[in-house]
Amino acid sequence: MSHPPGLRRRAGALLAALAVTAALATAAPGAAAADGSAPALSVQGNRVVDEAGADVALRGVSVLAPEQNDVCDYCDARPTSEMIDLAAEWGSRIVRLPVTEISATTDLAAYDAQYIAPYVEQAVDLGVYLIIDLHLVRDYGDGTGAVPRSTVQRFWEYIAPRYGGTTNVVFEVFNEPINPASWTTWKSYIQPVVDAIRETAPDTLLLMGSPQWSTMLNGAVSDPIVDDNVAYVYHLYPNQGAPTTALLDGKFGDAAEQLPVVVTEFGWNPPGEFSDSITAGTTTNWGVPFRAYMDERPWIGWQAWILDNFWKPQMFDYDWNVLGGEHQGQFVKDWLGGLPSVSPCASHDAVGAAVTVSSTYSSAYGGDNLVDGDCTDAGRWLSAVGDATPTATVVLDQAQHVSSITVYSGYGGGSGVVLVDFTVDVRTATGWQQAADVTGNAQSVREVTVGVDGVDAVRLVATDPSASTTEPEIARVYELAVHG
Structure with missing residues (x-):
């Protein structure tokens, strides 16, 4: 050296x-x-x-x-x-x-x-x-x-x-x-x-x-x-x-x-x-x-x-x-x-992108919160009660290389309310492909490696949105951060 x-x-x-x-x-x-x-x-x-x-x-x-x-x-x-x-x-x-x-x-x-x-x-x-x-x-x-x-x-x-x-x-x-x-x-x-x-x-x-x-x-x-x-x-x-x-x-x-x-x-x-x-x-x-x-x-x-x-x-x-x-x-x-x-979630390649979600708990917690760069409790997407597989799709401004995607979930005072089981998919000119299948998650911040070129959209599907036995069974997601 x-x-x-x-x-x-x-x-x-x-x-x-x-x-x-x-x-x-x-x-x-x-x-x-x-x-x-x-x-x-x-x-x-x-x-x-x-x-x-x-x-x-x-x-x-x-x-x-x-x-x-x-x-x-x-x-x-x-x-x-x-x-x-x-x-x-x-x-x-x-x-x-x-x-x-x-x-x-x-x-x-x-x-x-x-x-x-x-x-x-x-x-x-x-x-x-x-x-x-x-x-x-x-x-x-x-x-x-x-x-x-x-x-x-x-x-x-x-x-x-x-x-x-x-x-x-x-x-x-x-x-x-x-x-x-x-x-x-x-x-x-x-x-x-x-x-x-x-x-x-x-x-x-x-x-x-x-x-x-x-x-x-x-x-x-x-x-x-x-x-x-x-x-x-x-x-x-x-x-x-x-x-x-x-x-x-x-x-x-x-x-x-x-x-x-x-x-x-x-x-x-x-x-x-x-x-x-x-x-x-x-x-x-x-x-x-x-x-x-x-x-x-x-x-x-x-x-x-x-x-x-x-x-x-x-x-x-x-x-x-x-x-x-x-x-x-x-x-x-x-x-x-x-x-x-x-906050690292404040700046990523999907900030301000178009979002569609399967449901919302209320108008204050809509899908746009997934890409607003705000990881406070007020800046979350919440799915509706009864939505068995809460899903969010983010369409990027242009196709790009995506190296990783970070999923921020849960909330400040809660226990067992992060996403437990979920998949992350990416879309290219050839269609959708799965980038990650996460099970048994207990982390409020979960980064998944992607490494795919030509991505124009990403999708999050929660198959088990919460482990809590006292809180509503809904998805609570601060941000879906896309990193080029």
């Missing part, structure tokens, strides 16, 4: 960082790295602010833990330095650097020299913030298999004096403690660690997780960590539900009216090889509403998970192509770049 000029520059930074680390290893307690190139961060009310008191939007991405970089033997791994450069190019104000292989016996000097110091130096060089994220996903305390406080404290007592004076650096104290599921128990465990950090890093912004995979920050509203420069962490994925205002308010939004909050993990990809049961979601139904909520609350920072082609939900395929459409990669890139939020 060829190495770009930026990587050669990073190699020089690595040598400089190793020299800094070696010097610090013999320095007196409390010694710190250089001041840095970004304004120092602090907490003011429910905001994170710079030295002038201006709000700082901590928006960025997480990169793969450097020590995991060679684990995947089919991913064509790229150097961490290259990914941090890319994060900055995308517009990340902050990059989250996971630290995963830490135990009670880790050689912290060696670990720091290889996996932390080079990237602190790089962040200073780029003028971005870097989160040193102690990326433990474990029970905490004295139970069997849990992380004892001494292990966490040992790590921070080494790291804090080395980077506490570097204004580009933020400390995320413990990524995802799991059990006990009690804020009070967690606070009693982690407060001494915070106190120890403050002995040598009195001014560094701390990011504080919570039990149950960092989903219990509401406990801090009435019983915060005793410290005046802590922001509270929330981790959010599609398995927690549709990102409605009501759901997100309850998770962290209401707390963010009183406390500084940073969502240091979120992400999605459609069901398939780039997601799992926790992260399976779509840009249309998850990413777009989540962004809308966050854009209305710009004081809440966020770091998308993950700028990689290995850990799920990744932003690239295995060949380093940015995953677009209903995947998160292109959407996050556009968000960081300040581009408008656009």
Whole structure:
């Protein structure tokens, strides 16, 4: 693999960082790295602010833990330095650097020299913030298999004096403690660690997780960590539900009216090889509403998970192509770049085309809604009750190559109301041919491969329009999106 000029520059930074680390290893307690190139961060009310008191939007991405970089033997791994450069190019104000292989016996000097110091130096060089994220996903305390406080404290007592004076650096104290599921128990465990950090890093912004995979920050509203420069962490994925205002308010939004909050993990990809049961979601139904909520609350920072082609939900395929459409990669890139939020269903080759349908539930939910680029609940076609095989035909403006067709179905608050069994047909000069026969579907967004030239019409036939036993047995389809 060829190495770009930026990587050669990073190699020089690595040598400089190793020299800094070696010097610090013999320095007196409390010694710190250089001041840095970004304004120092602090907490003011429910905001994170710079030295002038201006709000700082901590928006960025997480990169793969450097020590995991060679684990995947089919991913064509790229150097961490290259990914941090890319994060900055995308517009990340902050990059989250996971630290995963830490135990009670880790050689912290060696670990720091290889996996932390080079990237602190790089962040200073780029003028971005870097989160040193102690990326433990474990029970905490004295139970069997849990992380004892001494292990966490040992790590921070080494790291804090080395980077506490570097204004580009933020400390995320413990990524995802799991059990006990009690804020009070967690606070009693982690407060001494915070106190120890403050002995040598009195001014560094701390990011504080919570039990149950960092989903219990509401406990801090009435019983915060005793410290005046802590922001509270929330981790959010599609398995927690549709990102409605009501759901997100309850998770962290209401707390963010009183406390500084940073969502240091979120992400999605459609069901398939780039997601799992926790992260399976779509840009249309998850990413777009989540962004809308966050854009209305710009004081809440966020770091998308993950700028990689290995850990799920990744932003690239295995060949380093940015995953677009209903995947998160292109959407996050556009968000960081300040581009408008656009649902993938809003732009396709059949928008505005002529549509005929077998029936309609009411005039508000007619067939034209299938090609209006609107994937909200109001922009759906609903078939009539009693229509056993709801059918919709879309006639394209001209014959064209069709690579795929995406069927968006269901509705926002419903359960089991996506199309279950359906066929997709395409018409060419030789007549109709079946492109897909889908059975047992449970996905609200289902893309089918077509790969046919000269298509002038497409047809959707639902043979089982809904699995619900409580809702009417009708087809509910947001969009029939045709892609050339």
